[in-house]
Amino acid sequence: MTERIVLAYSGGLDTSVAIGWIGEATGAEVIAVAVDVGQGGESLETIRQRALGCGAVEAYVADASDEFANEYCVPTLKANALYQGHYPLVSAISRPVIVKHLVKAAREFGASTVAHGCTGKGNDQVRFEVGIQTLGPDLKCIAPVRDLALTRDKAIAFAEDRGLPIETTKKNPYSIDQNVWGRAVETGYLEDIWNAPTKDIYDYTAAPEFPPAPDEVTISFEAGVPVAIDGVKVTPLQAIKELNRRAGAQGVGRIDVVEDRLVGIKSREIYEAPGAMALITAHKHLEDITIEREQARFKATVGQRWAELVYDGQWFSPLKRSLDAFIEDTQRYVSGDIRMVLHGGQAIVNGRRSETSLYDFGLATYDTGDTFDQSMARGFIELWGMSAKVASGRDIRVAGK
Numbered sequence: 001m002t003e004r005i006v007l008a009y010s011g012g013l014d015t016s017v018a019i020g021w022i023g024e025a026t027g028a029e030v031i032a033v034a035v036d037v038g039q040g041g042e043s044l045e046t047i048r049q050r051a052l053g054c055g056a057v058e059a060y061v062a063d064a065s066d067e068f069a070n071e072y073c074v075p076t077l078k079a080n081a082l083y084q085g086h087y088p089l090v091s092a093i094s095r096p097v098i099v100k101h102l103v104k105a106a107r108e109f110g111a112s113t114v115a116h117g118c119t120g121k122g123n124d125q126v127r128f129e130v131g132i133q134t135l136g137p138d139l140k141c142i143a144p145v146r147d148l149a150l151t152r153d154k155a156i157a158f159a160e161d162r163g164l165p166i167e168t169t170k171k172n173p174y175s176i177d178q179n180v181w182g183r184a185v186e187t188g189y190l191e192d193i194w195n196a197p198t199k200d201i202y203d204y205t206a207a208p209e210f211p212p213a214p215d216e217v218t219i220s221f222e223a224g225v226p227v228a229i230d231g232v233k234v235t236p237l238q239a240i241k242e243l244n245r246r247a248g249a250q251g252v253g254r255i256d257v258v259e260d261r262l263v264g265i266k267s268r269e270i271y272e273a274p275g276a277m278a279l280i281t282a283h284k285h286l287e288d289i290t291i292e293r294e295q296a297r298f299k300a301t302v303g304q305r306w307a308e309l310v311y312d313g314q315w316f317s318p319l320k321r322s323l324d325a326f327i328e329d330t331q332r333y334v335s336g337d338i339r340m341v342l343h344g345g346q347a348i349v350n351g352r353r354s355e356t357s358l359y360d361f362g363l364a365t366y367d368t369g370d371t372f373d374q375s376m377a378r379g380f381i382e383l384w385g386m387s388a389k390v391a392s393g394r395d396i397r398v399a400g401k
């Protein structure tokens with residue numbers, strides 16, 4: 001039987017050419033796999049037809065947008081995950097869901113190998129292949145751009161030569177990856193890290209310098225999951241989309257960073273994640289009133305580690321799973337409403353309420369109704385400082401010798 005290869009297919013030039021390129025280089029039949037993670041653009045049917053037109057023997061298309069929102073974006077939100085304090089893991093969390101569908105398609109169509117369009121310099125090759133190794137240990141991996149010398153120039157020549165149903169003229173100087181959680185733009189002019197991004201780079205966000213009137217929004221959460229916006233029930237996918245629209249109109253969630261790739265390269269990336277950043281801000285503020293102090297402090301460390309693991313392609317790893325269990329446990333009381341104003345590139349919280357809040361007005365107030373016994377503070381401070389005081393006494397003693 002002819003060998004079969006499933007290819008992660010975007011519908012763009014490189015993966016369209018990869019179908020025939022892989023076929024000619026390996027003699028295998030290629031099955032194109034397109035996964036909708038809320039990236040917008042062309043319909044799955046258009047993409048399916050193009051895959052078949054480019055020589056795929058089968059096309060597997062999956063609308064995974066709700067799955068992506070529920071099982072990938074929501075955990076990222078619960079973790080308040082920001083890699084290096086900035087990046088909400090837009091591309092990093094889409095790879096594992098695509099991997100799931102690649103493995104499913106490989107089983108369905110009897111493929112032995114999985115192919116993807118990544119280069120050999122980035123994180124995504126690692127995320128794809130580590131994911132494949134974990135979910136389908138018997139499957140082999142191949143990357144035509146990295147392993148079969150499929151360069152951009154050769155791709156254009158191949159497409160023109162074979163008359164593939166794909167445009168080869170449109171020159172986009174940027175490499176873009178997008179889904180409902182956000183959008184990532186790199187390369188070209190941005191590789192000079194002193195160059196400011198030009199206006200044309202942005203798509204999910206309007207310029208924050210010229211915002212429309214402020215937009216006040218109330219986001220309701222239940223156990224860390226967004227469940228309503230302005231009192232209207234929403235699914236996580238709807239919440240992200242609605243906030244992409246409203247926070248995006250205010251220019252919220254533009255990020256310009258130089259980040260540390262797993263392969264050791266520092267690289268410049270522009271992100272737009274209006275919905276994600278508005279949601280993370282709201283969620284964090286709700287945690288501030290519903291999670292106990294020590295648990296909250298520890299959770300911040302866990303969230304950072306979680307972000308690093310996910311960035312580094314360890315979505316399906318045991319440590320990531322254990323951290324998920326911890327994070328899930330912390331979310332039990334993260335229920336309530338956060339009111340925030342979206343304006344001029346910022347999402348600023350100005351109100352919060354929760355039936356599971358730990359905020360105690362009686363303890364906090366400086367006015368009448370104070371229930372806090374201030375006389376307890378002296379003894380507490382004495383003991384709290386005792387250990388450092390004893391140590392500093394020793395320092396003085398030793399220095400005096």
Ligand code: ARG
Nearest residue numbers: 091092123175176177184185
């Ligand atoms: N640097 C980001 C990451 O590794 C995004 C990569 C996505 N690719 C792109 N063409 N911008 O997660």
